[in-house]
Each structure stands twice: as C-alpha cells, then as structure tokens.
Amino acid sequence: MTKIGIITGSTRDARVNLQVAEWIKDYAEKQGIDAEFEVVDIKDTGLNRFNETVPPLMANKEYATDENNQWSETIDSLDGFIFVTPEYNKNISSGLKDHLDYLGSEWHNKAAGIVSYGSTLGIAASLALRTTLANLKLAIVTPQGAFSLFNDFENMSTFKPQEVHNATVDTLLHDVTSWASALKTIR
Structure with a gap:
C-alpha cells in the first residue's frame, strides 16, 4: 500500500495549519483513494532549529539524537507527501524549512504535492517550497x-x-498517489 504523509508546515501555537492537514486527510479517505494517509505534525517531532555540525544530519548518524532518528524513520517510511504550507512574508515557515533540512536521502525519489493558504492563497510560499x-x-x-x-x-x-x-484537491491527491506508487520502482 502506498503511504502518503501530510506534512504540516507550521509550529506556531495559533496556527490553522493542522486543521487544513486533517481536512486533506479526511477528504482523501472519503474519496476512497487507494493509499494510506497520515498527518505528520512537525510541531510534535521535538526537533529544534536546524543548527547542526554536519548537514544533512542523517548523513552522519553519530551526531543524531533520538528525535533526529525518529524524524528520519518517519519520512523514510513514506512514499509521498502533501505539504500544507502557510505563507509567512511571501515564503514558507522557518519550522518547515528546518524540518526539510534535517534530512537528505529520506526525501529522494518520492512524490510531493503542495497545499498552501494565506491572504494571497499562499502562492509565493508554494513557489518557494517547490524550489526547496x-x-x-x-x-x-x-x-x-x-x-x-x-x-x-x-x-x-x-x-x-x-x-x-x-x-x-481530487487531482492533487490522485497525482501524488500515482506518482508515489510509480517512484517506488526506482528507490
């Protein structure tokens, strides 16, 4: 079964991000898409700001903490992702960027979709996230x-x-799922 992680993009206390991620998960499950969807909340990982000796951290396990290892295992176990990003100052949040930077090969050759929101639909944040x-x-x-x-x-x-x-959202979910399944063949 293809496993899709819905990654929250904010760690703020006053965030609405988790609501959007949970709605995406519920919506996907109601559509009967042939995949397992799970919300992965970056606020719950225990990771601090990315300020590591050796980037990406997981390239050198001797520097890894339990939180680092858990984050690595979580991302490595997933076949694809839907990133739910708010727009902060025309960009993604520093919390999301830090979580992306903690890892390297765990992200490789997997599918990703983007869901953004903001006063201007989060378009600038989604463009920045695409590059990353x-x-x-x-x-x-x-x-x-x-x-x-x-x-x-x-x-x-x-x-x-x-x-x-x-x-x-239907097209996004179907595309992420089908691409994630196809990319399994090259990992």
Missing part, C-alpha cells in the same frame, strides 16, 4: 491546493473550504 523540494529530489505534482484566509476560513481561524476547491 526539487533540490531534495522530490517530484512535485500539479495542480496544487490554494486556499484564501478570507474565503476559506471563518474569522481567519476555522477552516471551511469552499467546494470550488474539490476538483483541484
């Missing part, structure tokens, strides 16, 4: 989900997406 993911040898699918803080959130705090997004 491509450098980690992830195959990024299109289209991407893009939600508005003004139209898809009640009081900018409760996620209530408009139905107009369903077709895009």
Whole structure:
C-alpha cells in the first residue's frame, strides 16, 4: 500500500495549519483513494532549529539524537507527501524549512504535492517550497491546493473550504498517489 504523509508546515501555537492537514486527510479517505494517509505534525517531532555540525544530519548518524532518528524513520517510511504550507512574508515557515533540512536521502525519489493558504492563497510560499523540494529530489505534482484566509476560513481561524476547491484537491491527491506508487520502482 502506498503511504502518503501530510506534512504540516507550521509550529506556531495559533496556527490553522493542522486543521487544513486533517481536512486533506479526511477528504482523501472519503474519496476512497487507494493509499494510506497520515498527518505528520512537525510541531510534535521535538526537533529544534536546524543548527547542526554536519548537514544533512542523517548523513552522519553519530551526531543524531533520538528525535533526529525518529524524524528520519518517519519520512523514510513514506512514499509521498502533501505539504500544507502557510505563507509567512511571501515564503514558507522557518519550522518547515528546518524540518526539510534535517534530512537528505529520506526525501529522494518520492512524490510531493503542495497545499498552501494565506491572504494571497499562499502562492509565493508554494513557489518557494517547490524550489526547496526539487533540490531534495522530490517530484512535485500539479495542480496544487490554494486556499484564501478570507474565503476559506471563518474569522481567519476555522477552516471551511469552499467546494470550488474539490476538483483541484481530487487531482492533487490522485497525482501524488500515482506518482508515489510509480517512484517506488526506482528507490
């Protein structure tokens, strides 16, 4: 069975990110897509800011902590990802970037989709994330989900997406799943 991790992109206490990630998981399961989906919350990993002696850290296990090893094992066990990113100052959050930088080969040759949100749909953040993911040898699918803080959130705090997004999210989920399955053959 293909395993898809839905990676949260924020560690802030006041975040809405986890709501979006859980909605994506629930939506995928209701569509009957032939894959296992799990939310991977970067806030729960115990990793600190990336400030390591040897990047990527997992290239040299002698520097690894239990948190590093757990993060490595979690990402290594997944076949593909859907990154749920907020837009902070036209970019991804530092927490998400740090979590990406902790690893190297665990990301390679896997599929990735992007779901963004913000006052301008998170478009700038998704573009920045595409570049980072491509450098980690992830195959990024299109289209991407893009939600508005003004139209898809009640009081900018409760996620209530408009139905107009369903077709895009369907395509995203199917593409990530099929690409993730295909890329298993080269890992």
